[in-house]
Amino acid sequence: MKNKVIKQILFSTLILLTSCRDELDVVPNDKIIVDNYYTTESDFRKGLDYAYDGFKIAGYYSGDNTQLIIPDVISDNLIQNPQGRRSNSDAFNLAFAGNVGAVTSLYGAGYAVAARANIVLSKLENLPAGAARNNFEAEARGIRAISHFDIVRSYAKIPTQSADAGSSLGIAYVDTYDPFQLVTRNLTVNEVYDKILADLLFAEQNITQxxxxxxxxxxxxxxxxxxxxxxxxxxxxxxxxxxxxxxxxxxxxxxxxxxxxxxxxxxxxxxxxxxxxxxxxxxxxxxxxxxxxxxxxxxxxxxxxxxxxxxxxxxxxxxxxxxxxxxxxxxxxxxxxxxxxxxxxxxxxxxxxxxxxxxxxxxxxxxxxxxxxxxxxxxxxxxxxxxxxxxxxxxxxxxxxxxxxxxxxxxxxxxxxxxxxxxxxxxxxxxxxxxxxxxxxxxxxxxxxxxASSYKWQLPISQTAIDNNPGIVQNPGY
Structure with a gap:
């Protein structure tokens, strides 16, 4: 019964997040039930499994504009088949524009995965200190790092891309669970990478799974x-x-x-x-x-x-x-x-x-x-x-x-x-x-x-996300 309750709550959280597609503004059905849920190691394992399942959200590894195809469609490994459905045509034709929808839905999907990991992290004090608790934290922080890395490499510059890349506009690194939070792009690329590495290094030191x-x-x-x-x-x-x-x-x-x-x-x-x-x-x-x-x-x-x-x-x-x-x-x-x-x-x-x-x-x-x-x-x-x-x-x-x-x-x-x-x-x-x-x-x-100098290497954030959260700054050029 507990498993069904937590999945319903997290699913509701996810639907509210992804219905606006690209903004992190979520409200769970019943926060008290979530609080009461994370009391045993079994609860935490199920919560983490649900975070892993987040990678199967549409726009991450599921759907037409999945991460499994978009990076190859945009580049030079693939060519569109005229007998196909013409899916992802804007991506293939490099016709990126923030006001006509996103090339990929990764922005929202990535933050949804991070939110699932952060829910687990927010309840860790319910477990006694020790190896099991450290492992749960390590897995959750690893998941959070991976989702943010995929977002930042898609929507911001990569540090080796150009001389100014490290100090250029990064993304929000969401490391707390707050159902009312509206994020802003308040970090440079280098600062985002530092946070990703901090999470991964903690995970490497503490993971036992x-x-x-x-x-x-x-x-x-x-x-x-x-x-x-x-x-x-x-x-x-x-x-x-x-x-x-x-x-x-x-x-x-x-x-x-x-x-x-x-x-x-x-x-x-x-x-x-x-x-x-x-x-x-x-x-x-x-x-x-x-x-x-x-x-x-x-x-x-x-x-x-x-x-x-x-x-x-x-x-x-x-x-x-x-x-x-x-x-x-x-x-x-x-x-x-x-x-x-x-x-x-x-x-x-x-x-x-x-x-x-x-x-x-x-x-x-x-x-x-x-x-x-x-x-x-x-x-x-x-x-x-x-x-x-x-x-x-x-x-x-x-x-x-x-x-x-x-x-x-x-x-x-x-x-x-x-x-x-x-x-x-x-x-x-x-x-x-x-x-x-x-x-x-x-x-x-x-x-x-x-x-190589084109602004289009940084994908556009959808206008829907910006409309729902004016704190999200669009990438230059769009």
Whole structure:
């Protein structure tokens, strides 16, 4: 009965938050019941599980404008299929405008996840001091850090993006639960990153949960620290925390297991994932395509120039891509989220962070710190588990950096990375001149470039959010 009560309360809280989509202004049904609920460790575990479930909110990892597709739609990995529904057309055409709706609903979804974590944190005094309480706090602060990191990298500059990025407009870091709170963007980018890192460092020191990759554990938090420090341009700490994570979870996913990672029969190399099920089935692959008459009808297909970068002996090619016909035309379709076993085919678990990314973070940071031997060793370790009959590479200098970045693009394709990699490196978007069909024929994208200096790298906050909370400042340019 208690579980039903708390879920109803938190669900009501979430509905009130997301009904206004992007503002944090929530009022629970009965705060007294919430107060009375958090009295046992079981209560706190259920509250945390509900916070984890928040990642499945529409606009986060569920829906057409999910984080699983938007960063690739905006950049150069995908091209729109003219036979699809034309979903996310504004994002693909780089037609961002704050007054016509948001490119993505992440702003509201991210703060909803943070609110769920903050409810748990606000009740910690109900538990006796000790390891269990510290672990609950660690998980909640880790969840809160992840949600804020996704918001800040989308709606503000990344510290390495430009010389002025660190001191530029950040976001609100909501670290208390107040149902009447209206947030303001009162922090710089650097200040936001400091708060994210403070939460993650606390989590790393205090987390003891290790039973499932569906919850944060020490290796996952360490891996996430490597990600945040890479974005911050702190390469020493990228290496430090990445190596710690790899020591605890050294496998990057073996070539024998790799396909099974994507049908959810293996978690080899997965540090943290959002669990999906037959009952929940958030249809993680529907933003990419649907099945119509036994054929794949794609919204977006793999850009041909990018497709040609997958070698035939690369296990990722067949794991991520299916070349097949739809209505008389042949396409290179993304199937990364369409292969679940033992549940609906689209109910694929969302892999939030994997050891392969952590390895690539460390390799890139080592290169930046002039440790080319260490970077090459890591790169070869990854490539040995992706290419059949692989022979160690011997790249050096710029060729080594290019090889690291190519493997990053191939490995993390369609996993939220591409747009943010270009953004943090201060690089432009340069789309190919190929069309959507499997051989590259057809009409190319209408908009093929975005300069590195464009204001559009910072996504617009929806006008609805600003109307509901005038304290939210729109990004410059919109």
């Amino acid at each position: 290790s039973t499932t990759v569906g919850k944060l554990n020490k290796a996952a938090v360490q891996g996430y620290l490597s990600r945040v420090y890479l974005y911050k341009g702190d390469y020493d700490n990228t290496i430090l925390w990445g190596q710690k994570s790899l020591q605890l979870s050294p496998s990057v996913g073996s070539i024998a297991n790799f396909k099974n990672i994507w049908n959810d029969t293996s978690s080899d190399g997965v540090l943290f994932k959002v669990l999906n099920s037959s009952l929940e089935n958030i249809k993680t692959g529907s933003a990419y395509n649907q099945t119509v008459g036994g054929q794949i009808k794609s919204e977006y297909v793999v850009d041909y120039d990018f497709f040609t970068k997958f070698a035939n002996n690369d296990i990722r090619k067949s794991s991520y891509i299916n070349t097949s016909e739809f209505s008389g035309n042949i396409y290179n379709n993304v199937i990364k989220y369409k292969q679940a076993t033992g549940k609906p085919v689209e109910a694929v678990d969302v892999k939030v962070i994997r050891s392969a990314e952590v390895l690539l973070n460390v390799a890139e940071a080592m290169y930046k710190k002039s440790n080319e031997a260490g970077a090459l060793l890591l790169l070869n370790k990854l490539r040995a588990q992706r290419y059949s009959d692989f022979v160690d590479g011997t790249e050096a200098g710029v060729a080594l950096l290019n090889a690291i970045m190519l493997e990053r693009r191939l490995e993390l394709a369609f996993e939220t990375d591409r747009f943010f990699t270009l953004k943090r490196l201060g690089l432009p978007i340069e789309r190919s001149a190929y069309g959507p069909y499997a051989d590259g024929s057809g009409n190319p994208a209408n908009v093929r470039n975005l300069e």
